[in-house]
Amino acid sequence: MSKRDYYEILEVSRTANDTEIKSSYRRLAMKFHPDRNPGDDLAEEKFKEAAEAYAILADPQKRSLYDRFGHAGVGSAAGGGAGFDPSVFAEFGDFADILGNMFGFGDLFGGGGRRRGGPQRGADLRYDLEISFEESARGAETSIQIPRHESCETCRGSGAAPGTSASTCSMCRGQGQVRSQQGFFTVARTCPQCRGAGKVITKPCETCRGAGRVAKERKLTVKIPAGISTGQQLRLQGEGESGAAGGPAGHLYVVVHVHEHEFFRRDGNNLFCEIPVNFTTVALGGEVQVPTLDGAETVKVPEGTQTGTTLRMRGKGMPDVNGRGRGDLFATVQVQTPKKLTREQRKVIEELAKALPKEKFEPRPRGGDDAQDERNLFDRVKDMFG
Numbered sequence: 001m002s003k004r005d006y007y008e009i010l011e012v013s014r015t016a017n018d019t020e021i022k023s024s025y026r027r028l029a030m031k032f033h034p035d036r037n038p039g040d041d042l043a044e045e046k047f048k049e050a051a052e053a054y055a056i057l058a059d060p061q062k063r064s065l066y067d068r069f070g071h072a073g074v075g076s077a078a079g080g081g082a083g084f085d086p087s088v089f090a091e092f093g094d095f096a097d098i099l100g101n102m103f104g105f106g107d108l109f110g111g112g113g114r115r116r117g118g119p120q121r122g123a124d125l126r127y128d129l130e131i132s133f134e135e136s137a138r139g140a141e142t143s144i145q146i147p148r149h150e151s152c153e154t155c156r157g158s159g160a161a162p163g164t165s166a167s168t169c170s171m172c173r174g175q176g177q178v179r180s181q182q183g184f185f186t187v188a189r190t191c192p193q194c195r196g197a198g199k200v201i202t203k204p205c206e207t208c209r210g211a212g213r214v215a216k217e218r219k220l221t222v223k224i225p226a227g228i229s230t231g232q233q234l235r236l237q238g239e240g241e242s243g244a245a246g247g248p249a250g251h252l253y254v255v256v257h258v259h260e261h262e263f264f265r266r267d268g269n270n271l272f273c274e275i276p277v278n279f280t281t282v283a284l285g286g287e288v289q290v291p292t293l294d295g296a297e298t299v300k301v302p303e304g305t306q307t308g309t310t311l312r313m314r315g316k317g318m319p320d321v322n323g324r325g326r327g328d329l330f331a332t333v334q335v336q337t338p339k340k341l342t343r344e345q346r347k348v349i350e351e352l353a354k355a356l357p358k359e360k361f362e363p364r365p366r367g368g369d370d371a372q373d374e375r376n377l378f379d380r381v382k383d384m385f386g
């Protein structure tokens with residue numbers, strides 16, 4: 001499970017100054033503000049995420065803690081949820097300043113029934129899963145252990161001790177916010193008594209201490225489709241954190257990291273490898289064993305094959321993750337020169353050497369300049385086969 005980096009969220013560099021941070025946040029808050037994106041959950045998440053990041057990075061002390069210790073330093077990883085604490089807004093003068101300028105001061109948080117403390121979707125979780133190259137080629141099923149917050153069974157998520165229920169907050173009369181007059185403006189603030197929930201738990205549930213959610217380790221089975229590659233993610237719907245106040249659960253994103261193979265390199269669905277071939281085999285023509293995902297296969301090497309020649313084996317690459325066939329395997333011939341010769345072998349080769357013409361420089365087959373030598377194998381092979 002990991003949270004996004006605050007600098008990344010605000011789209012600023014680690015060395016950004018306060019003005020840069022503020023203006024970037026202003027821009028994102030405008031873009032993702034719920035009033036501008038009604039019903040758009042993703043925008044809402046981004047809006048909250050940006051607010052959370054700004055609350056930390058705009059505060060020099062919190063920012064330095066974050067720089068040194070990451071999310072752990074500012075306690076944002078604790079408590080689960082979106083890590084979004086509505087009270088941050090209340091304490092956070094600048095925020096009122098920014099949104100006040102944009103949307104009119106009077107109805108900062110109150111408009112559109114966006115009362116905090118209402119149903120909230122649970123946070124998405126991320127799990128980084130490492131798999132072997134073979135598992136990515138064949139597909140696999142694996143079980144993972146996810147620490148997450150789930151609805152408390154004792155109180156069924158209400159946070160109130162069994163047999164009791166939460167009562168309406170007396171201070172805000174259930175509104176979750178209190179309003180006060182300041183000159184011409186009415187300023188809405190999160191209710192300090194219920195912290196925006198609109199309800200007060202008089203007798204908290206003992207299991208979850210009133211939170212309504214408890215930390216649990218959950219074992220889940222993940223099906224990995226064949227052909228998956230590093231960076232691709234699987235979405236397990238509703239397997240994230242449970243929502244607050246009856247909101248839906250978030251999703252679990254399993255981000256896949258595939259180990260490198262000792263022999264194959266992958267590019268798209270194609271595989272590349274180098275095969276050692278004896279110099280006698282390339283000279284005379286013959287057969288070599290090429291390892292594939294389905295085991296070794298015999299491949300014909302034509303007489304007079306040069307080193308660097310690439311043989312294409314159709315359909316022997318990686319399976320397509322969406323089930324659209326398979327890629328190809330490109331095996332590049334590496335001529336092996338014997339390192340040690342017996343006396344007899346040496347004699348035969350000396351005879352051969354006398355009979356062979358001297359090496360001579362030949363013009364490049366495709367014209368080209370020196371830069372072409374620098375190009376890597378992938379590019380050259382792609383050129384060759386389109």
Ligand SMILES: [Zn+2]
Pocket residue numbers: 152153154155156157158159160205206207208209210211212213
């Ligand atoms: Zn409980």
Ligand SMILES: [Zn+2]
Pocket residue numbers: 169170171172173174175176177191192193194195196197198199
């Ligand atoms: Zn209240």
